Amino acid sequence: MADKKSVLGLFQDPDRAADAMDGLKEAGFELGTFDVLTGTPYPEGAFGEYVPQHRLFRFPAFGAIIGFTLAVVFTAATQLAYPVISGGKPVLALFAMLVIVYELTMLSAVVATVVGIIFESRLPNLNPGAYDTRITEGWIGVVVSTTSDKAGSAEHVLKRAGALEVKMA
Amino acid sequence: MQQRRVIDQVHTNRVLLNGQLATPKWWLPTVTLLGLFVVVGWVLIGFMLNKGLGVTGLNRPVFWGVMIVTFVFWVGISHAGIMISAILRLTQAEWRRPVTRTAELLTVCSLLTALLFPAMQDGRVWRDYWMMPMDWARGVWPNPRSPLIWDPFAIGTYLTGATLFLYVALLPDLGNLRDRTKGVMHVFYSVLALGWRGNPRQWKLQTVGGILLSALMLPIFVSVHSVVSWDFAVTPGVEGWHSTIFAPYFVIGAVHSGVSAVVTVMALMRWLWKWDDFIRPEHFDALARLLIVVATGWLGFTFLELIFAVYSQEGQEVALREMQIFTWPWNAWFIVFLLTGYFIPVGMWLFKSVRNNIALMFWTSILVNVGMWLERYFIVVGGLSRKTPLVNSWATYRPSAYEWAIMAWSFAWVSFLLLLFARFFPLVPLFEQKESQTFSAEIKIGRARVPAVLREQE
DSSP: OOOEEEEEEEESSHHHHHHHHHHHHHTTOOTTSEEEEOSSOOOTTTTOOOOOOOOTTHHHHHHHHHHHHHHHHHHHHHHHHSOOOOTTOOSSOHHHHHHHHHHHHHHHHHHHHHHHHHHHTTOSOSOOOSOOGGGGGTOEEEEEEEEHHHHHHHHHHHHHHTOSEEEEO | OOOOOOOOHHHHHHHHTTTTSSOOTTHHHHHHHHHHHHHHHHHHHHHHHHHOGGGSSOBTTBOSOHHHHHHHHHHHHHHHHHIIIIIHHHTTOGGGTTTHHHHHHHHHHHHHHHTHHHHHHTSOGGGGGGGSSOOTTTOOOOOTTSHHHHHHHHHHHHHHHHHHHHHHHHHHHHHHHHHHOOHHHHHHHHHHHTTOOOOHHHHHHHHHHHHHHHHHHHHHHHHHHHHHHHHHHTOTTSTTTOOTTHHHHHHHHHHHHHHHHHHHHHHHHHHHHTOTTTSOHHHHHHHHHHHHHHHHHHHHHHHHHHHHHHHHTOHHHHHHHHHHHHSTTHHHHHHHHHIIIIIHHHHHHTSHHHHTOHHHHHHHHHHHHHHHHHHHHIIIIIHHHSOOTTOOOOOOOOOOHHHHHHHHHHHHHHHHHHHHHHHHSOSSOHHHHHHHHHTEEEEEETTEEEEEEOOOOO
């Protein structure tokens, strides 16, 4: 089996980077095997890239359900474990419980959202592949994850589109 | 006139990372001096915990004094972060960009400070774990009916959320710092950046996640100071405290003091790191306009509180207001409170020349927080020190030197934390600045050239 290769073409002009993305599609590279790297957000589709889908909105809902359940159990269990009977009122003080239930529900939703952002961003990324520090200085990188036998083809497409430099890792 | 300049990304990196890639000359002496104050403060706190609260001026009937006042003050300051960051992010206000991180950081640092004060005030910090449901041996569980249990949950939620919010928005800049550093610092930033690369998926998640977190943090932000206000408002026995308007009154007061604190910190950032191209008079102008509205709303609540007392004709409520407004020395402080909290700063902010003058904005924002600290003193100590029937000890509360020193320590502590953060992490989000440059253009309408900001359709 051929080795995995990561080929990075560096551009300064967004149009050239978009041409490289088109060229890679035409050369038969599958969607998801090439990507564009920038130091700042660009408008969606600026490079003709694959628009990523995500499931982030499920995370806060899931977190909120977990937090709500734990908070109800916590507030109810503590009052039942040490009942404070005052004026014949119910042991479970629902309005007072609401405050803590609300806070823990929100806390859990926030924590789950952050976990979701990191997970859906595919982080932590322990094997980042080819990269160049100039990307955070305004250069645009088009990176192709491929096998060593197709690396030459990727390099050719990137250079033809006007890559100022091509790196392999 | 357009104040924004076209700045390339290399220049943005060089200027906005000037505190991380090199140590400014003033940083070490300032942090050392603040560190000295912080150490002295911690020693005083340790001494107070060892000797007990007798070293403070607290005594019957005033059992909550400067420490609780300062606690409420710092919780108020913490409202800057979410107010600025979340609301402006949700509304996609362009001028938010240099402000958001400082505001979020101020939230985290002030909450870290605020939560120390109730711990000190309770006198026995080693028993604070009793608030958590973990005391299996004693069988005495936390009482969720007590607002003193609500507080740690509300502040804990806010602190955790704000810290995570700050971290998530830092990820792209951590990647930038990783790219600009070598050696140990490179490893440090690489670990924190989690392998950030800046692909469309990651940028999309940054945008969507930022908006989602903002939407989640806003209700928390409103609830936190509401819960803090209920520490007082659910107490029927103290005049001036048992009020239904306390929750919105506290929240709007917190926004007033918090946004003013952001103005103070932004002016310092501009002066210390020389970020004239990024923190511009137009940002102070926008913040001052916002503050005029917020401050006027807050003033409305302040007078509403007085009107409720007078309109109800409850003898004890009226007596409390009489003491606060007509009795020496409360009356003098009441005038100082109104002048510094509203009339001087807002009166000045009505003029564009003041709003665009950073030195004047700096000093007026400090005045606001002098006034807002006094407001909390009026609420907390005023209500308790009123001479009520069946109270035999009517001694006036005088904060001891310990309390003043610990209050002063809190300012050194927050400044110390801010400067420590600033040494390792950028205070202005670089990627937001760069995005602003990418999405801006100058368009021609007739013979006029107009600066425009493009916005993607959601």
